[in-house]
Amino acid sequence: MxxxxxxxxxxxxxxxxxxxxxxxxxxxxxxxxxxxxxxxxxxxxxxxxxSIEMLGFQVMIMAKGCPYEAATLMLKGGTGLLYLPSDTYRKVKDDPGIEAITPIFVGIAQKEAGGVRDDASQKTFTVLDGIDVPSFVAMKPWLKFKSGAGYSGGKWFDPASKDEVVLGYELAEYEQRKVGDSYYATVTPFGKTDPVRHEFKVVGVLERTGTQDDGTVFLPIDAARDAFNRPKQLTILGLKLKEFNAANMREFENKWLKLPEVQVVSLQQVKTTxxxxxxxxxxxxxxxxxxxxxxxxxxxxxxxxxxxxxxxxxxxxxxxxxxxxxxxxxxxxxxxxxxxxxxxxxxxxxxxxxxxxxxxxxxxxxxxxxxxxxxxxxxxxxxxxxxxxxxxxxxxxxxxxxxxxxxxxxxxxxxxxx
Amino acid sequence: MNTLIEARGLKRYYRRGSETVKALDGVDVSIREGEMVAVLGPSGSGKTTLINLLSCLDAPTEGTLTVAGKSVAGLDEDRLVEVRRGVLGFVFQRFHLLPTLTVTENIELPLTFLGRAPDPKRTQEILAMVGLTDRAAHLPNELSGGQMQRAAIARALMIEPRILVADEPTGNLDKKTGESIFRLFKQLAAKGLAIIITTHNASFGREADRAITLEDGRIVKEERTDAAK
Known part of the structure; x- marks a missing residue:
């Protein structure tokens, strides 16, 4: 210089x-x-x-539809949900190429005058994720419960419970909910016209993850299915393959695409999309x-x-x-x-x-x-x-x-x- | 005294459209160490052309020219600058100080081009010689015309040149200031510096050791003055 x-x-x-x-x-x-x-x-x-890494899985099996919707559904939430028959889980879970699998039921509920920020005239929506805790947590080992005043004793719900929920960090902050508080959501069950108001008990609040999970309400998968009156349906199967590479993915995809109503989406494809x-x-x-x-x-x-x-x-x-x-x-x-x-x-x-x-x-x-x-x-x-x-x-x-x-x-x- | 500039048959022609302008048409001149030479003549007589050639700012069309022992006829600008560097100092009618630099920075500027570090003691000496010690930190626009010309002379002297070239150095100055500048030149010549000055002022010409008068690109008169005797 x-x-x-x-x-x-x-x-x-x-x-x-x-x-x-x-x-x-x-x-x-x-x-x-x-x-x-x-x-x-x-x-x-x-x-x-x-976002993809924090989903915890490499492959998703979901109902046939727009792959972009499928991708954003899990990454960012969304409407226009499509459902799989729940026996898809039974058919797929024993595939020898799979290392881990978790079924997820996603539903959209209406929050109703439950939060301190709501007024009686205002209705907003929230994502309810019905999950199977052991397999879900195995996919996302980084999930931790928030601690401190009002949050101590946070835990996952009992799988058989019908009224316990765990809240994502941002949702809890926005709604100003702590462990032991009530959380209200209104769901219109499938095939019915009248919405049903549910009162849930918050049993845990998660720490921030920086993903869609922060804005999600988690509840037992069976409780979610019951609430939405879809007892034999699933939204997504999240999977990890034992050895994830292009050849294995192609083989896995070919094997399970034979199921009607199913699409197999690798998260690499999601990323590319x-x-x-x-x-x-x-x-x-x-x-x-x-x-x-x-x-x-x-x-x-x-x-x-x-x-x-x-x-x-x-x-x-x-x-x-x-x-x-x-x-x-x-x-x-x-x-x-x-x-x-x-x-x-x-x-x-x-x-x-x-x-x-x-x-x-x-x-x-x-x-x-x-x-x-x-x-x-x-x-x-x-x-x-x-x-x-x-x-x-x-x-x-x-x-x-x-x-x-x-x-x-x-x-x-x-x-x-x- | 050694001859520093020797010119023989110096010509400088220009093309202006289809016409050839003979700005200088066969001039012989020699200048020695410690000699102060005035170049006189009306506008358009070739004074500036002659001084440009003698100071290696321009190259002659024909003729031989030796400056400080180096033949310069036919050299291009890249070679001419090597002859000028450290040998020739310049003073211009319009001073041509850089407006953003202080007096000190202006007079030290040539050293930057020569790759030499300024010596503050030497700078002070030169400023004292030209009477600008109290103006060292001033910008050119804070100086009078005479002070600006003194700064320009100081800048020329900074590299300790063997030849000082001054083109109409008093042209923009009043009579009294012009005389003081001329006295300064005489002092410098007395110290061994060869000085070439162009001027319209015949009285200044008489103050030089020798006066050369040009007309239409030729020397019409060359005389040693009383000052040289």
Whole structure:
């Protein structure tokens, strides 16, 4: 890194502070877009990875339907549930390729004037997950009960219980429920028209997981089936294979797709589906970023060229005083790099500060099928953006620096005096 | 005294459309160490062209030119700058100080190009010589015309040149300030510096050791002045 002309370059840039600031702002805008895009790509992939990992299983067997719905159902909750016959569990569980399996019944209940935040006129919905505790916990060994005042003694419900529930962290926080409190939910049983109000006792509150589980009500699978009047149905079978690879997955899929009404979805497929869903959006944002970079590049070249033309006389004098072609090139190039560095720092800070807004905007535009943060601006992303910006400066500075370095002192001094 | 500049048959022609402009048309001149030479003549007579050639800012179309023992005819800019570096100091009519730099930073600037570290003691000496000690930290726009020209002279002297080239150094100054600048040049010449000055002012010409008068790109008069006797 040249240092001999740093002070001089800095003073030259400060000579026209508004112009320098506007040019740096142009670079900053391009960098902010690039950093936000990078942060989104990284954050979204990590969010998908985390959501999928925190499901605890590699493969899902569920009723035939849209694979995207199937994926988001487990990752983020959803409506439009489809059900499997419950004997699917019996048929599949003894497959020798399976290491672990857990049946899950998912139902949508109406919360009714039970929470402190509800008013009598307001009705909201919540996801009820009927689970088989031993197999479910084996899939998600990280699930822990919240401790502390009001939460001590948290435990899983009795499998035979009809009125005990465990609440996810966020749901309990939102509803302000603690261990021993009541939780109300209204369910319209299948085939009936009149909703039935249930009062459950909270026997445990889970610690935060950062997944859909945080907003879920867990109850015994039989209790859930009874409440929804679907005694012989299931929503999902979550599975872990003994050896998970593409060949085994294909073999497993072929074996069980012969069952009517069944689809087998690997979470790798889910990931691919989710990533491809936002691929188009990412391409569009990348196109915007590229345009912003091109505009910034033109802006930087224009600013530095203008500065070179304005300082033609000075450049001639510097050459007369002994500056070689390389000295002038270095000075002008350094000025370009400094503008780009300044812009990239400002843009990175802007993107970092505005990450929350970007996340809100993206989430308001599309349901991306994952919970948790989807924009992650890491030092690595910022490092790439700053390096990219310096590369931009590297190229943007070439022509103006060459132009200045090529001036003949006698012409430059004459033009500068004109 | 050693001859520092030796020019023979120096020509500088320009193309202006289909016309050839003979800015300098066969000039012989030599300048020795410690000699102060004034180049006189009306506007367009070729004074600036001659001084540009003698100071290696430009290359002649024809003729031979030796500066500080190096033949410079036919050299391109990359080679001319090597002849200039550390040998020639420049003073311009419009001072050409860098507006963002203080007086001290301006006068130390040539050292940066030569890759030499500034010596604060030397800087102080030069500032004292040109009478700008109390203006060292000021920016050019805080100086008078005479002070700016003194700063420009200090900048030229910083590299301890063997030849000082001044193109109309008093052109933008009042008479009294111009005279003080001329006195400074005479002191520098007395210390062994070769000085070439272009001027419109005939009285300044008489203060130099030698005066060369140009007209239409040719020397029409060359005389040793009383100052040299």
């Amino acid at each position: 040249p240092t001999r002309y740093l002070g001089l370059a800095l003073k030259n840039l400060k000579r026209r502070p508004v112009r320098t600031a506007l040019t740096a702002a142009g670079v900053g805008l391009a960098v902010a877009v690039a950093v936000s895009l990078g942060g989104f790509v990284l954050g979204y992939r990590q969010a998908i990875d985390k 989710l990533v491809s869903l936002v691929g188009t959006a990412q391409t569009m944002i990348a196109a915007v970023a590229v345009i912003a970079v091109i505009v910034a590049l033109i802006g930087v070249v224009n600013t530095i060229l203008m500065s070179v033309y304005e300082r033609t006389g000075e450049i001639g004098v510097m050459k007369a005083l002994g500056a070689r072609r390389g000295d002038i090139f270095e000075l002008i190039w350094l000025e370009t790099l400094m503008i780009c560095l300044l812009g990239s720092i400002v843009g990175s800070i802007g993107a970092w500060v505005g990450a929350g807004l970007v996340e809100k905007a993206i989430k308001s535009l599309a349901d991306l099928g994952v919970s948790g943060s989807i924009v992650r601006i890491t030092p690595g992303v910022i490092g790439w953006a700053i390096s990219g910006s310096l590369a931009l400066g590297f190229f943007a500075g070439l022509y103006p620096a060459w132009r200045a370095a090529s001036m003949r002192p006698v012409d430059a001094i004459g033009e500068g005096a004109a």
